[in-house]
Amino acid sequence: MLGKLFKHEFRNVGRMGVLLLIVAACVTALGALYLLSPLFGSIIGQRKDASIPMSLLSVLLGLLGLLSYAVMLVGISYGFLIWLGVRFYRSMYSDQGYLTHTLPVKPIEILIAKTVTAGVWVLILSLAMYAMVIFLVLLGASRVMDVSIAELVRSASDTVGSILDLIKRETGFSFTGSAMVFLITILIAPFSTICIMFGAVTLGQYSWKNKGLMGIIAYIGVRMAMNIASGILGVGMTMFQFSQITESSNSLIMANGKNLISLLINLFFAVVLFCWSIHVVQNRLNLE
Amino acid sequence: MSELLELIDLTKSYGYGINAVDHVTVSLPRGKIIGLLGPNGSGKTTMIKMINGILRPTSGEIRVNGMEIGPETKARISYLPDRTYLAPGDTIHTILDYFVDFYEDFSRDKAEQMLADLQIDPNAKMKTLSKGTKEKVQLILVMSRQADLYVLDEPIAGVDPAARDYILRTILNNYRQDSSILISTHLISDIEQVLDEVLFMRLGKVILHTSAAAIREQQGKSVDAYFREVFAC
Numbered sequence: 001m002l003g004k005l006f007k008h009e010f011r012n013v014g015r016m017g018v019l020l021l022i023v024a025a026c027v028t029a030l031g032a033l034y035l036l037s038p039l040f041g042s043i044i045g046q047r048k049d050a051s052i053p054m055s056l057l058s059v060l061l062g063l064l065g066l067l068s069y070a071v072m073l074v075g076i077s078y079g080f081l082i083w084l085g086v087r088f089y090r091s092m093y094s095d096q097g098y099l100t101h102t103l104p105v106k107p108i109e110i111l112i113a114k115t116v117t118a119g120v121w122v123l124i125l126s127l128a129m130y131a132m133v134i135f136l137v138l139l140g141a142s143r144v145m146d147v148s149i150a151e152l153v154r155s156a157s158d159t160v161g162s163i164l165d166l167i168k169r170e171t172g173f174s175f176t177g178s179a180m181v182f183l184i185t186i187l188i189a190p191f192s193t194i195c196i197m198f199g200a201v202t203l204g205q206y207s208w209k210n211k212g213l214m215g216i217i218a219y220i221g222v223r224m225a226m227n228i229a230s231g232i233l234g235v236g237m238t239m240f241q242f243s244q245i246t247e248s249s250n251s252l253i254m255a256n257g258k259n260l261i262s263l264l265i266n267l268f269f270a271v272v273l274f275c276w277s278i279h280v281v282q283n284r285l286n287l288e
Numbered sequence: 289m290s291e292l293l294e295l296i297d298l299t300k301s302y303g304y305g306i307n308a309v310d311h312v313t314v315s316l317p318r319g320k321i322i323g324l325l326g327p328n329g330s331g332k333t334t335m336i337k338m339i340n341g342i343l344r345p346t347s348g349e350i351r352v353n354g355m356e357i358g359p360e361t362k363a364r365i366s367y368l369p370d371r372t373y374l375a376p377g378d379t380i381h382t383i384l385d386y387f388v389d390f391y392e393d394f395s396r397d398k399a400e401q402m403l404a405d406l407q408i409d410p411n412a413k414m415k416t417l418s419k420g421t422k423e424k425v426q427l428i429l430v431m432s433r434q435a436d437l438y439v440l441d442e443p444i445a446g447v448d449p450a451a452r453d454y455i456l457r458t459i460l461n462n463y464r465q466d467s468s469i470l471i472s473t474h475l476i477s478d479i480e481q482v483l484d485e486v487l488f489m490r491l492g493k494v495i496l497h498t499s500a501a502a503i504r505e506q507q508g509k510s511v512d513a514y515f516r517e518v519f520a521c
Binding site for chain 2: 001
């Protein structure tokens, strides 16, 4: 039955996910066309586009375009998360919950299917948007520097590699750990975010009235608790690192530690809220 | 063989000092159509929701085929709630796929035949249907299953009198003789002729559980007339 739940969840969530991917891809394509246009060439002062005069207006338009693009990506990310939260509430705790909770499946299966599907789609959308931004940055930079993207990537890799080597030589700090934490964060963050959001929505079920509103308040409360925990543990870690400071210690190590703490707190809250959600759906479900 | 449905000292309290369902103990046999009758606020819907596992009892037990409420009992109960529970953006066709996947006892052919009888387009989205048509679609989904127990909460409340006959015929023609139907309704006169047993509820308690025939013989009146007498304001 879990497979069937996944099938229907992926189909339903996928419709919105694919739509947003198409929107993001279309806007990215427009951005790419702009970067390849003579207008952008005139802004960056390329000789072959010198016939088109650069004006303040064209620069402002370019900046406005970049800003709009950034706002659109942020809007898609947060809009998708909000849509997932509302969809979860509707399918679990509103009238549609009457169908969801009378399916011949275990409550944990319902929660796993919804959480994993939402997490996977958030991850897909995030990775796609990272790729789109990187592509646009590389395209813009290649035009500004008048080199091919392949050359740019090669030279950027060499430069970054040299800088990292220098930092390691001078401070003893290796970026391998940071890269691992960053990679794990990227992979796990969508799932922990979904667990926390769905868990908060489920906590709203403890209220007799205005359960949706209580879910939102619970989410804000959980986020505040996470920030407080993060702050306290961050200060504790900083003090500990100062006491252990050696020649090879530096602020980079501390930053890495804070990222790790943030990841662990996210994971802790996600696991706790997921287990709590299972408990509520199994033992305290009270649909109006 | 055990009773199909057993409620043992079942209570649901909402925390205001009043029990919506108050220490109800009742057993329902197989192969019967049972009317769950009572005025508004008597606890009918609360009891039905607990039987279907979407409301947790404060105390007491519910057993279906001797099993506690869970995936196994949900696979054997076909439930029609008193509200539209299908996603407005889904087409009927998609919903049929859903039921085929999750309910082994669901007959797609039967559902499509009933949709055709009522001239409902399977490609229509739920949000484009009238309230009455939505209710018909839900009833079709419920009655296209070969369940042990059908639980119908106000199945004919939102439809016109002409459609009521079709719905009642649908109910009668589509359940197995060894399965039971529990129908909650205010429109007693419309369903009276099909009822085998009745449960009268008042203030969360079952105050009468008897056969419809017994009411007619002993009280010398119809179930509807007796209901009006018992619950007269």
